[in-house]
Amino acid sequence: MTMQPAQDDDCVLRLEDVTKVYSGIVAVRHANLALRRGAVNVLVGENGAGKSTLMRIIAGVEKPSLGRILLDGNEVEFHSPADAQRHGIGMVFQELNLFGNLSVAENIFATREVTRGLRGIDHRAQVDKANNFLDRLDAGIDAETLVEDLPIGQQQLVEIAKAISLDTRILILDEPTSALSAAEVDVLFKVIRELKAQGVAIVYISHRLEELMRIGDYITVLRDGQITGHAMVRDIDTKWIVRSMIGSDAKDFAKSVDHRLGEEVFRAEDICLPRRTGGLAVDHVSISVRAGEVLGIYGLMGAGRSEFFECVIGQHRHSTGRVHVGGVDISDCDTSDRIRRGLAMIPEDRQREGLVQALSIASNLTLASLERFLRFGFHIVGEKERAAIKAAIGDLSIKAPNPDFEVTSMSGGNQQKVVIGKALMTRPKVLMMDEPSRGIDVGAKADVFRTMRRLAGEGLAILFSTSDLEEVMALSDRIAVMSNGRLVTVIDRAEATEEMIVTASAEGHKTTREHA
Structure with a gap:
C-alpha cells in the first residue's frame, strides 16, 4: 500500500536519497521522505531501523553522508540544531536533554533567554512564559522547580513544553509518551491537534501502535535503515504496521513457560x-x-x-x-x-542511571560484574570477558556490529538491552x-x-x-x-x-x- 506523491503545496520538507554512514555502518540508506504541513507524519520501525538517525538529520544534529534536504522546495543544509531551529524545526528527543541543576523555566529558554536589555535575564518573565506553556500541557509543574526534582514523566513534559515554545513549523516527537500517563497522553494529543490546525507538520515516532492509529495521518515504515512503505493511516491497521516493520505478524511474547x-x-x-x-x-x-x-x-x-x-x-x-x-x-x-x-535492578532511566555513555558497549555490559573476570584479584582475563560479552549479545539479540563502539552509537532499544545484559551478568x-x-x-x-x-x-x-x-x-x-x-x-x-x-x-x- 503506497501513498500518492505529495503535492508541492502540501509538502514542507522533503528528503531525497538521504544516506547516513557511521564508521562504515549504514544507518540510513537512500531514504526519500515527504513531511506534510498540518498533518501528523508517523514514522515506525524496529529499534535500529534508522528512525532517530533520520530525524536527527532533519533536526540538524547529524549531517547526511549523501542526499539532499529540501525545505519549501529549496535545498538547505543544517549545520547545527540551532540552525535547524532558525528554519522552524524543533525536536523532542527520545533521551531527555535537560539540565538537572537548572529550573524548568531556565531549561525551556536555555540559549534564548528572555532579557531586559543591558540589565540581563528577566527571570520573572521567563517563569511566567514557561508556566503558560506548562499550563497548556496541564503539566501540574511550577516553572521555578529544579528539573532534577521532577520524576521522569514530568521531565518529558518539560521537553515537550520547550519544543512548543520554539513556535516551530516542523515539530519532531521521538517517543514523546514513553514516560507519560494515559491522562498526560490525552493532553499531548489535544496540543498536537491544535498545532495541526495551525499548519504545523508533526513527525511522530512511537512503538505504541494504538497511539499511531489514533493520532497519525500518514505513516512511513523503516526496516534496517531503508524506507519500506508509505500509507495513509486511515487505510491500514496495526497488523499491517507490524508486518511492514518485522516482516511477519506480531510475535507472541505473552505465552508463558510452565514451570514449578x-x-x-x-x-x-x-x-x-x-x-x-x-x-x-x-x-x-x-x-x-x-x-x-x-x-x-x-x-x-x-x-x-x-x-x-x-x-x-x-x-x-x-x-x-x-x-x-x-x-x-x-x-x-x-x-x-x-x-x-x-539483587539486580534495571532502572527506568537507562541514560542517567543504567549506562556510562562514554564507555563502549562491551564495557557497559561487564561494568557491574568485573569480579567474575579477575585473576589474582586484579588482572582481568580478556578471553573470559569477551566470551561473556558475546554470549550476552546473542542471548538478548543486541544489534551490536562492534562491541567496542560507544554505547551511545546504538538505538534506544538496544541500549536498554545492554542495561538488561549488564544486570544479568551479575548472576x-x-x-x-x-x-x-x-x-x-x-x-x-x-x-x-x-x-x-x-x-x-x-x-x-x-x-x-x-x-x-x-x-x-x-x-x-x-x-x-x-x-x-x-x-x-x-x-x-x-x-x-x-x-x-x-x-x-x-x-x-x-x-x-x-x-x-
Whole structure:
C-alpha cells in the first residue's frame, strides 16, 4: 500500500536519497521522505531501523553522508540544531536533554533567554512564559522547580513544553509518551491537534501502535535503515504496521513457560521512603516473591513503583524497612553488597542511571560484574570477558556490529538491552525491572519478554513494574497494584481482570485522597 506523491503545496520538507554512514555502518540508506504541513507524519520501525538517525538529520544534529534536504522546495543544509531551529524545526528527543541543576523555566529558554536589555535575564518573565506553556500541557509543574526534582514523566513534559515554545513549523516527537500517563497522553494529543490546525507538520515516532492509529495521518515504515512503505493511516491497521516493520505478524511474547515455583527468595517488609515535601513516597510496602515467579507491579506515574525498587537496591539510605534475599537479611548492606548478595535492578532511566555513555558497549555490559573476570584479584582475563560479552549479545539479540563502539552509537532499544545484559551478568537471584519495555519496539519487546520468562523458568525471581495493562496481564504470575506509594492489593494472575486492576488502582488514589 503506497501513498500518492505529495503535492508541492502540501509538502514542507522533503528528503531525497538521504544516506547516513557511521564508521562504515549504514544507518540510513537512500531514504526519500515527504513531511506534510498540518498533518501528523508517523514514522515506525524496529529499534535500529534508522528512525532517530533520520530525524536527527532533519533536526540538524547529524549531517547526511549523501542526499539532499529540501525545505519549501529549496535545498538547505543544517549545520547545527540551532540552525535547524532558525528554519522552524524543533525536536523532542527520545533521551531527555535537560539540565538537572537548572529550573524548568531556565531549561525551556536555555540559549534564548528572555532579557531586559543591558540589565540581563528577566527571570520573572521567563517563569511566567514557561508556566503558560506548562499550563497548556496541564503539566501540574511550577516553572521555578529544579528539573532534577521532577520524576521522569514530568521531565518529558518539560521537553515537550520547550519544543512548543520554539513556535516551530516542523515539530519532531521521538517517543514523546514513553514516560507519560494515559491522562498526560490525552493532553499531548489535544496540543498536537491544535498545532495541526495551525499548519504545523508533526513527525511522530512511537512503538505504541494504538497511539499511531489514533493520532497519525500518514505513516512511513523503516526496516534496517531503508524506507519500506508509505500509507495513509486511515487505510491500514496495526497488523499491517507490524508486518511492514518485522516482516511477519506480531510475535507472541505473552505465552508463558510452565514451570514449578520454588521457595520464597525475596521479601521486603514495611518499606517506607519519606518525601522531602512531607508524607511518604513509599508507604509501608511489603512484598514477597518465590524462585521462578514473575511479580508484575502495576501503577500509574507517581504510584511509587520506581521509588520502591530504589529503596530495595539501597539507593535511599534514609528509607526504612527490611529486605531479605534467600532468607538472609541484607537491610544493612550498601548497594554494591546487595548486588553481591543477589539483587539486580534495571532502572527506568537507562541514560542517567543504567549506562556510562562514554564507555563502549562491551564495557557497559561487564561494568557491574568485573569480579567474575579477575585473576589474582586484579588482572582481568580478556578471553573470559569477551566470551561473556558475546554470549550476552546473542542471548538478548543486541544489534551490536562492534562491541567496542560507544554505547551511545546504538538505538534506544538496544541500549536498554545492554542495561538488561549488564544486570544479568551479575548472576542475580532477584531481578527488578523498572518499565523494561520503555522505548522498545514490538520485536525487541518480544525478545525481552521471552528472556524474562526463560529466566523465570531457570529459577530467577523477577519483579517488574509497568503502567501497561497488557504487559502486566501477559507476563505476571501475580500482580501487585500500587497507588500513591501504597500497595493496594496483590492478585493471582488466574483471577485477575483488567477491570479489577484498574479499579484497584483508582480506589488506591481515592483512599489516599480521603486520608490526606
